[in-house]
Amino acid sequence: MRRLLLCFVLLVPGLAHAQLPGLLNDVLRNVTKPAAPQQESSSAPAAPGPGLLGETTLEEELAIGRQLAGHLLGAAPLATDEKLQCYVNRVGRWVASQGERPELPWRFGVLESEDLNAFALPGGYVFVTRGLFALMRDEAELAGVFGHEIAHVNFRHHLKLYKQGQAINIVGSLIGQRSDQSAATQLLLGKGAEALTRGLDKDAEFEADRAGVVLATRAGYTPYGLPGVLRAIGERNPREASLALLFKTHPLPQERLERLGDAMGDSLDRFAEGKTLATRFKRLQ
Amino acid sequence: MPRLRLLLLGLAVAFPALAGEAGYLTREVELKAAPSQSAGVVSRLAKHTKVEVLVEQRAWAQVKSGETTGWMLSFYVMKGEPAPSVSWGRRLSSAWSLGTDRKVNTSATIGVRGLDEEELKSAQFNETELKRLEGLALAAPEGERFAGQGSLVPQRLEYLPAPAAPDAPAFQQ
Numbered sequence: 001m002r003r004l005l006l007c008f009v010l011l012v013p014g015l016a017h018a019q020l021p022g023l024l025n026d027v028l029r030n031v032t033k034p035a036a037p038q039q040e041s042s043s044a045p046a047a048p049g050p051g052l053l054g055e056t057t058l059e060e061e062l063a064i065g066r067q068l069a070g071h072l073l074g075a076a077p078l079a080t081d082e083k084l085q086c087y088v089n090r091v092g093r094w095v096a097s098q099g100e101r102p103e104l105p106w107r108f109g110v111l112e113s114e115d116l117n118a119f120a121l122p123g124g125y126v127f128v129t130r131g132l133f134a135l136m137r138d139e140a141e142l143a144g145v146f147g148h149e150i151a152h153v154n155f156r157h158h159l160k161l162y163k164q165g166q167a168i169n170i171v172g173s174l175i176g177q178r179s180d181q182s183a184a185t186q187l188l189l190g191k192g193a194e195a196l197t198r199g200l201d202k203d204a205e206f207e208a209d210r211a212g213v214v215l216a217t218r219a220g221y222t223p224y225g226l227p228g229v230l231r232a233i234g235e236r237n238p239r240e241a242s243l244a245l246l247f248k249t250h251p252l253p254q255e256r257l258e259r260l261g262d263a264m265g266d267s268l269d270r271f272a273e274g275k276t277l278a279t280r281f282k283r284l285q
Numbered sequence: 286m287p288r289l290r291l292l293l294l295g296l297a298v299a300f301p302a303l304a305g306e307a308g309y310l311t312r313e314v315e316l317k318a319a320p321s322q323s324a325g326v327v328s329r330l331a332k333h334t335k336v337e338v339l340v341e342q343r344a345w346a347q348v349k350s351g352e353t354t355g356w357m358l359s360f361y362v363m364k365g366e367p368a369p370s371v372s373w374g375r376r377l378s379s380a381w382s383l384g385t386d387r388k389v390n391t392s393a394t395i396g397v398r399g400l401d402e403e404e405l406k407s408a409q410f411n412e413t414e415l416k417r418l419e420g421l422a423l424a425a426p427e428g429e430r431f432a433g434q435g436s437l438v439p440q441r442l443e444y445l446p447a448p449a450a451p452d453a454p455a456f457q458q
Contacts, residue, residue: 070410070415073418074409075404091431194402211445219439227361234364257360263447
């Protein structure tokens with residue numbers, strides 16, 4: 001029966017919140033109370049569990065983002081070029097100001113990794129790998145990629161995913177008789193930066209593509225920065241190890257370009273002369 | 286000699302050797318008489334039309350379809366064949382280089398830590414790097430100042446609605 005219940009929740013995550021009986025809700029509230037410090041990793045701040053039945057507060061969102069960012073930086077540190085890091089923060093800050101959540105403490109970083117990928121974390125942490133940065137030709141392309149990631153944060157795509165997973169995982173923890181807070185936190189976010197290995201659904205990626213183009217265009221750049229980067233990724237051999245995680249967590253660039261092209265039509269043609277700022281673009285050393 | 290090399294490099298960018306490169310359109314496009322939005326329309330090509338890419342200049346590509354030649358935004362021509370999205374395992378692979386001016390970094394990655402699933406799962410919290418990142422955060426006015434230095438002018442536009450679902454026949458095997 002327990003296995004059957006878990007299967008049901010896994011298959012219908014969207015129904016989980018509404019369908020859980022009242023008694024189980026009471027248990028879940030206890031499990032998701034603010035965390036005690038984690039025992040196994042004293043340097044890591046404990047992320048409070050977001051209220052399962054309500055909206056995640058900004059404080060909770062920032063704590064989740066910080067926890068994941070710290071672990072991501074444990075997998076790949078920031079590139080050492082300080083001027084490069086300052087540069088991407090200027091570009092990113094300006095693009096973020098064009099969206100719905102300009103008040104967030106936005107931070108942008110280039111990760112020392114040859115993988116091709118970019119990450120957004122709740123609370124306004126945005127990363128691009130050195131490998132993806134090396135593919136870019138100008139500032140408009142960087143702005144387009146940041147626009148895509150900023151859109152994930154603004155639309156709270158990851159928080160929605162984690163909240164779905166929370167219902168699933170907490171039911172799983174109850175089945176396993178593990179209802180202490182540290183276990184619940186780990187079940188919510190996974191080990192280390194495991195949460196980043198889970199993709200969003202494809203519609204969230206397509207939505208972020210459309211919004212990313214618009215944010216970069218609002219910022220005064222040409223709309224064609226993000227399409228240009230997607231095309232460059234599409235030209236790479238998809239079997240490259242550096243693309244494995246990106247392709248696991250995102251639709252193929254060909255499909256993204258088709259969907260993006262359909263959405264853009266000719267509606268952005270009037271912004272085609274937006275800036276590319278290729279001369280100001282800070283290239284990798 | 287360096288000047289000669291620069292000159293040759295410039296020629297390579299302006300006139301990349303592209304003859305015979307085949308691709309397909311990722312959307313319906315209007316072929317223009319010149320690489321400009323304001324140029325006249327010479328033809329309209331349907332999504333997934335196969336084309337030959339003759340020249341590529343940044344955002345614009347000159348393509349040929351049958352007897353028709355014209356210019357289009359280069360982002361909507363991809364190498365190879367349309368990806369069958371029902372079959373995620375059948376991914377395009379080819380070494381086509383369309384003569385873009387991208388510098389592709391294919392250097393070895395010895396000593397560079399990766400970001401595969403196992404490495405992410407086993408990652409330890411790095412407080413030092415996180416503090417470094419948080420120290421880089423800028424206030425909004427600093428972004429505005431930077432935008433002004435680049436003559437970036439804010440534009441007003443709404444988000445794009447989701448397009449209708451892709452046509453089923455185009456994705457059937």
